[in-house]
Amino acid sequence: MDEKILNIFRKNPDNYISGEEISQKLGISRAAIWKHIEKLRQRGYDFAAVPHLGYRLSAVPDRLFPEEIKFGLDTKIIGQRIIYYDVIGSTNTKCYELAEKDYPQGTTVVAEGQTKAKGRLSRPWLSPRYKGIYFSVILKPDILPMQMPKITLLAAVSVASVISKLTRLSALIRWPNDVLINRRKVCGILTEMNAEADRVNFIILGIGINVITKRSSLPKGATSLFEEGAKDITRAQLLRKLLMELESNYLLFKKRGFAPIVREWQNFSAILGSRVKIISHSEKIEGQAAGIDSEGALILRLDNGFQKKILAGDVELVR
């Protein structure tokens, strides 16, 4: 009901709306409306009230409340169900639990802050409250487990693309799944999978983006959108657009396969054509980043002229 009331105000941002009118539209008493408006005020929504005219929504809180995200969210799957936490250990862990309980594809867990956020290979991911967006989505793509890297790349492409659209910043992807601005990491992606040998049961796609985090509180080599100059973006807006971009790329992938994602990746690549060092737990190897193949593997051109397919590892640019 809170959401319905908010939406009435949002559709009429410049007008005052009387309690009478809302009462008729929603079929509840004016006393009930007043209670909801009080509740919304406590959550940070502000209403200007003018006698005889009614109410107008004058401010929304800087929060990732599902009502905020869903307003204008033009998706069929991703974000249709949003589970919100002020603080949680890890959105990925919670989302994984929900997927095990058969929550549907597209279910999204959002938190304002995380206390045990994790990145690839159990690396920590700093998630201070109200400073970034931290969320995880249940996906159930009809792919084989070995195709999982495609989903990670699809997510990286979506993040880079949304940042480039919403800000004037140039967001680039460092294979496999870091998104960089001015060579500093602004986004981390962690995909986790539950699979059999010939079926993916579900994938949890987790994304964290530093939005207004101060660089002084971030680890070395990390940055935030705010620090790079994007100061007028709200977290809710970024999250909403990103959910839409993810869905759009996900549906494209289902329909046309991985090739369009590869093309997008090439547009956003931070390493294509550059000399890079790949560090994995088994080896270190240098070469030129020549592209990604149809499975999402990095193609490295070695100094001896041969090409090598890299399935996993960390990439460093060599200067």
Place this chain on the structure above:
Amino acid sequence: MDEKILNIFRKNPDNYISGEEISQKLGISRAAIWKHIEKLRQRGYDFAAVPHLGYRLSAVPDRLFPEEIKFGLDTKIIGQRIIYYDVIGSTNTKCYELAEKDYPQGTTVVAEGQTKAKGRLSRPWLSPRYKGIYFSVILKPDILPMQMPKITLLAAVSVASVISKLTRLSALIRWPNDVLINRRKVCGILTEMNAEADRVNFIILGIGINVITKRSSLPKGATSLFEEGAKDITRAQLLRKLLMELESNYLLFKKRGFAPIVREWQNFSAILGSRVKIISHSEKIEGQAAGIDSEGALILRLDNGFQKKILAGDVELVR
């Protein structure tokens, strides 16, 4: 303590052992020993008692009790911790839960019967009580998710090898993971995985073998060791030997890679060189089974002379 008492008897199968002697060895009172022996009797163990001589273990129950499996189990990892159920929904599901709770690699869930046993792609797997062996093991191999099929093939090779060693039956593997005797399925394998893009967190390896199941109670195309003529094998013995074979192949794989497993697979293949039809959810395709590659994929020689790599699907022999 039950296990310790049993082991004293087992090491002296032909002698009577006095309560006095056990009491001294284990440092517990004769009254306590008597209580344990009564408890063991209730579980199906039989003791011949002769006044002045003592006890002798005269019969063990046909059960998969951890004490039964562990006696003579020469492994370092697999089966060192066994969790036993008379009946459970699915050993794989339970084992997966334990892995999520950080149970160590090698932890094994065994059940005498399963009510919701599952095979590949959620197919049911009949698991009548006391008729077969049904178990699942936590593995934490240092591999990438895309290498998971290797673990499935390793398991199939282990099952075929143990059946061939313990019985005079010829057990063959139908790619990827069915074990057949006289073209009928005697064993099913289900591997489930929890992974990130560049790390496997754990794999649950589930195996079901029909041991003394009557063919009339099995689905079409299925059989049991007993029905094929192996009548003097106990389920406990089969399970113990299989855990040992799995560990031995698993350590071999860790040390020498997948090549030795591929060679074993070739020895046991039910399809190598034969004309087969591959049925997957996306296509049907015929050709000659030419081998498996270094990743465990099936290599199919098509009628046009080309080779095709098959990553997943069901295989039928074409006559």
